[in-house]
Amino acid sequence: MDSSTHSATGREAACENRSRCLEAAAEYFDDGGFLRDLNRRVGFPTESDRNPDLAVLASYLRDEMAPGLRALGFSARLLPNPVDGAGPLLVASRVESPELPTVLLYGHGDVVSGNSPAWRAGLDPWQVVIEDDRWYGRGTADNKGQHTICLGGLAAALEARRGALGYNVKVLLESGEEAGSPGLEAFCAEQAGLLEADLFIGCDGPRIRADRPTLFLGSRGMVNFTLSLRCRERAFHSGNWGGVIRNPATVIASAVACLVDGRGVMQVAGLRAPAISDAVRAAVATLPIGGGEGDPVLAEGWGEPGLTPAERLMAWNTMEVLALGAGDADRPVNAIPARAVAHCQLRFVPGTPWQALPALVAAHLRAHGYGDVDVELGMHSAATRLDPADPWVHWCAESLACTTQRVTSIMPNLAGSIPNAAFSDVLGLPTLWIPHSYPACGQHGPNEHLLGSLAREGLQMMAGVFWDLGQNDAPWFIGHRRLSVHTA
Numbered sequence: 095m096d097s098s099t100h101s102a103t104g105r106e107a108a109c110e111n112r113s114r115c116l117e118a119a120a121e122y123f124d125d126g127g128f129l130r131d132l133n134r135r136v137g138f139p140t141e142s143d144r145n146p147d148l149a150v151l152a153s154y155l156r157d158e159m160a161p162g163l164r165a166l167g168f169s170a171r172l173l174p175n176p177v178d179g180a181g182p183l184l185v186a187s188r189v190e191s192p193e194l195p196t197v198l199l200y201g202h203g204d205v206v207s208g209n210s211p212a213w214r215a216g217l218d219p220w221q222v223v224i225e226d227d228r229w230y231g232r233g234t235a236d237n238k239g240q241h242t243i244c245l246g247g248l249a250a251a252l253e254a255r256r257g258a259l260g261y262n263v264k265v266l267l268e269s270g271e272e273a274g275s276p277g278l279e280a281f282c283a284e285q286a287g288l289l290e291a292d293l294f295i296g297c298d299g300p301r302i303r304a305d306r307p308t309l310f311l312g313s314r315g316m317v318n319f320t321l322s323l324r325c326r327e328r329a330f331h332s333g334n335w336g337g338v339i340r341n342p343a344t345v346i347a348s349a350v351a352c353l354v355d356g357r358g359v360m361q362v363a364g365l366r367a368p369a370i371s372d373a374v375r376a377a378v379a380t381l382p383i384g385g386g387e388g389d390p391v392l393a394e395g396w397g398e399p400g401l402t403p404a405e406r407l408m409a410w411n412t413m414e415v416l417a418l419g420a421g422d423a424d425r426p427v428n429a430i431p432a433r434a435v436a437h438c439q440l441r442f443v444p445g446t447p448w449q450a451l452p453a454l455v456a457a458h459l460r461a462h463g464y465g466d467v468d469v470e471l472g473m474h475s476a477a478t479r480l481d482p483a484d485p486w487v488h489w490c491a492e493s494l495a496c497t498t499q500r501v502t503s504i505m506p507n508l509a510g511s512i513p514n515a516a517f518s519d520v521l522g523l524p525t526l527w528i529p530h531s532y533p534a535c536g537q538h539g540p541n542e543h544l545l546g547s548l549a550r551e552g553l554q555m556m557a558g559v560f561w562d563l564g565q566n567d568a569p570w571f572i573g574h575r576r577l578s579v580h581t582a
Contacts, residue, residue: 112561115254116497119557122246123550129229131246132544133222134158135203135238136231142181142204142273151181151269154203159184159267166249167257168265176284177277181269185288188263195570196262197563198291198523199248201241201298202271205233212540219542227546234544235535240297241267243530243549247556251564254557260564264291268513272538274473275513282520292570293486294523295559297530297552299508303386304532304545307498307555309491310505311484312525313512314408314441315477317451318416320470321349321436321459329421329429342434343420349464350436353455354413358397364454367411368445370401374506377482378404381503388534407509411442437472443507444477476515478525479507485569486524490559494528497558498551528555 122128138154141147152172160170168186175182181204189196208219217223219232233239251259266289270276282289301308323342330339354360383403384392397406406412420434421427442448456469480487482504491502508527518525530552536542562568 111254112558115250115557115561116554118253119247119250119553120550122250123546123553128242128246128549128553129222129224131162132229132234132239132242133231135242136222136233137220138203139208139220140204140233140269141207142270143206146181146204146270146273148179148181151204155182155184155267155269159203160186162245163265166245166252168263173281173285175270175277176280180273180276183269183278183281184265184267185285186265186267187288190258190260190262194261195292196264196290197293197295198289198517198521199244199263199265200267200294200296200517201244201265202237202268202275203241204269204272205236205238206272206538208232209540214541217541219540224546228543229546229549230541230543232542235300235531235542236537237271237298239544239549240530240552243552244295244297244556246553247558248560250553250557251560254561255564259560261570264289271513274475275516278513279516279520282516286521289521291521291523293563294517294521294525296512296514296517296525296527297556298512298527299510299529300531300533300535300537301529301548302381302383302503302505302533304534304548305386305500306382306503307494307500307551308503308505308529309487309494310508310527310529311480311482311487312444312478312506312514312518312527313475313508313510314443315446315448315475316511317440317442317448317474318472319438319440319451319455320468320472321346321438321455322433322468322470323349323435323466324433326432329427329432332428332430335430339430341430343431345464345467346418346420346434346436349459349462349467350415350418350438352462352464353438353458354415357395358393358412359399360411360413362413362454362458364458365411365413365440365442365446365448365451367409367443370405370409373482374409374479375405377504377506378402378408381408381505383407386533408505408507409443411440411446414439414441441509441511442477444479446477448474448477475511475513476519477507478514478518480518480525482506484524485572486526489562489567489569490526490528493559493562494555496562497555528552528559530555 163186170186421431
């Protein structure tokens with residue numbers, strides 16, 4: 095047999111074995127194993143956004159996730175959060191050899207408030223209910239369903255590789271992502287040796303559209319801030335005093351209008367986005383925005399002029415008003431309110447001086463005559479983005495395309511926010527995010543759901559990724575000696 099015949103035979107065997115790996119992932123879904131695991135996990139009321147129950151959060155990690163990881167050959171440790179009152183973290187490690195490269199996987203076991211009364215009749219946030227392709231339950235999309243998909247794909251690859259992946263795996267599960275991931279960056283800094291790796295893979299967030307396998311490389315950052323003004327201690331009759339005393343609601347409304355105009359264009363020069371690079375512009379050029387089931391209709395002429403919807407959403411900064419308050423909107427009275435407030439948010443891309451937001455906003459307000467409006471900083475997270483030209487990006491996109499037989503949509507960064515800075519900036523890792531939800535999943539609201547079809551495909555996608563990480567052409571093996579070679 096000549097060398098070309100031998101190489102062809104090896105490629106055929108590798109493809110056949112990869113196919114068996116994907117079949118094993120699909121069987122986990124088809125035989126009900128995925129549903130059993132997900133339903134059990136959804137049953138933990140791991141709310142973290144309001145008065146978190148630390149015992150429940152710890153139980154989910156210790157009693158539910160750790161045993162499953164140990165069954166896959168991991169050692170697992172529950173570790174305290176460096177922030178008092180914040181939920182613990184689980185770190186699991188599966189080391190085949192210290193000389194092999196390591197991938198770090200991430201997920202979060204916490205969810206937002208269940209809010210049972212707001213769910214449709216017949217649905218329960220703490221139980222998976224299946225209606226056609228929709229699997230309802232709190233955490234099905236964010237994030238219990240997604241980390242169950244990730245680990246299910248890993249289990250299929252381990253089975254197909256007969257327990258020898260050819261690389262090491264670490265898993266970090268936190269329990270406070272929905273509360274802003276308190277302590278996560280400090281934990282990663284303190285435990286950098288424990289979390290040392292060569293690559294990061296996370297499963298969170300939505301695909302750009304349900305029918306488009308998606309890879310994103312980071313996220314826009316987020317800063318919540320509040321504008322407030324108290325003019326006096328109580329309200330006064332508008333007939334007796336209107337026109338001679340200041341109305342804080344009018345002032346706050348005008349202050350907001352000087353920050354972002356009636357077309358949604360931000361007016362604070364220091365917080366506008368840097369120029370969009372050619373690489374980012376090219377990456378978003380073909381990405382569809384909206385058009386899926388349940389998506390809102392895009393507003394013509396809204397937002398920064400001269401940009402496409404994809405550029406506005408993923409490559410630009412936006413300032414949004416989340417809530418306005420003055421008086422009682424449900425039962426107004428004929429009185430000038432004593433106080434008014436506006437809760438606002440900046441979503442921003444890398445290169446924005448977001449840490450200076452309070453000073454920049456206050457200076458802008460002073461320049462427009464609103465110097466007595468208070469600016470208070472709220473929850474915030476940094477913007478991150480892996481270079482779209484990084485070798486891991488092409489590799490991962492090709493792996494997903496090989497599994498799905500569809501082109502992978504590559505987003506330079508998610509339009510929303512995730513705690514990617516802990517991994518990209520603190521741990522210094524290339525970061526790949528492979529989402530298995532879709533934009534209309536209802537995450538954070540009532541009737542949250544996962545699409546069963548996306549879960550099954552996601553299991554196969556992750557199994558393919560974990561299979562391909564063990565192949566000789568994975569970027570971490572190029573130019574490096576391996577202890578063992580798995581090509582089939």
